[in-house]
Amino acid sequence: MPLIYLPDLRLNTRLDGPEGGPPLILIHALGLSHEIWDPLVARLPGHRILRFDLRGHGASDRPPAPYTMGSLIRDTERLADHFALKETVVIGLSIGGMIAQGLAVKRLDLVRGLVLSNTAARIGTAAGWHDRIALVREQGLEAVADATMERWLGRNWRASPAMPDLRARLLATHPEGWAGCAAAIAGTDFYETTATLRLPALAIAGAHDGSTPPDLVRETAELIPGHRFRLIRGAGHIPMAERPDDYAEAIREFLTGIGHV
Numbered sequence: 425m426p427l428i429y430l431p432d433l434r435l436n437t438r439l440d441g442p443e444g445g446p447p448l449i450l451i452h453a454l455g456l457s458h459e460i461w462d463p464l465v466a467r468l469p470g471h472r473i474l475r476f477d478l479r480g481h482g483a484s485d486r487p488p489a490p491y492t493m494g495s496l497i498r499d500t501e502r503l504a505d506h507f508a509l510k511e512t513v514v515i516g517l518s519i520g521g522m523i524a525q526g527l528a529v530k531r532l533d534l535v536r537g538l539v540l541s542n543t544a545a546r547i548g549t550a551a552g553w554h555d556r557i558a559l560v561r562e563q564g565l566e567a568v569a570d571a572t573m574e575r576w577l578g579r580n581w582r583a584s585p586a587m588p589d590l591r592a593r594l595l596a597t598h599p600e601g602w603a604g605c606a607a608a609i610a611g612t613d614f615y616e617t618t619a620t621l622r623l624p625a626l627a628i629a630g631a632h633d634g635s636t637p638p639d640l641v642r643e644t645a646e647l648i649p650g651h652r653f654r655l656i657r658g659a660g661h662i663p664m665a666e667r668p669d670d671y672a673e674a675i676r677e678f679l680t681g682i683g684h685v
């Protein structure tokens with residue numbers, strides 16, 4: 425897996441699928457890594473798929489926190505330019521979906537469609553994020569792990585088959601990287617800019633997602649005229665791990681509908 429050297433940062437990056445396949449960029453959620461997309465990538469063998477670990481996450485460099493949403497958007501933009509991608513569909517999960525919204529506003533040449541998965545134009549409150557950042561800085565990610573699993577997986581999180589792996593991934597994240605990206609979420613409100621977007625968009629929500637509940641996802645989707653909306657039953661915040669077939673089917677249907685196949 426190559427480390428791509430941007431002028432000031434190395435990002436752990438992976439490119440799958442046939443050269444010349446319709447391009448996709450996948451952006452993961454807070455406290456995870458590019459590997460969360462493995463089930464989706466395996467189900468889309470004809471696409472050229474770029475994914476990477478966000479700064480502070482996985483095997484990418486970890487600059488000191490806080491990070492800005494602008495820097496996360498710029499990282500994605502520079503990677504796409506490095507691989508000369510154009511006219512991509514960007515699929516972003518949670519913070520990844522915020523980055524996708526910002527990238528689409530900035531670079532319409534790069535983005536021809538959006539999948540906004542379990543995300544919103546604004547997630548939580550700045551005060552709530554800063555409280556959580558302070559707790560993680562003091563006590564580590566273990567201090568927020570149970571509450572995060574409950575928001576991600578719903579009331580019955582302890583029994584979810586996806587839980588042990590998701591919890592291990594969260595705890596493998598460095599607190600500094602988590603805090604850096606959490607600060608970027610705290611500082612982001614894309615309601616006005618996302619409302620200017622005119623492009624094909626699919627919003628995906630998980631029925632028992634407590635981090636970005638379906639109504640919140642729908643509210644963001646409704647900013648984009650002509651959007652499609654898909655609710656994944658039996659899933660929460662990380663539907664590609666909980667319901668991989670349903671998730672891939674929703675995305676395949678969208679890609680087919682816009683001729684990105």
Ligand SMILES: O=C(O)CCC(=O)CC(=O)O
Pocket residue numbers: 452453454455517518519520547572575576609634635636
């Ligand atoms: O940890 C949470 O419940 C919130 C996570 C979130 O909304 C951002 C993300 O998953 O990228």
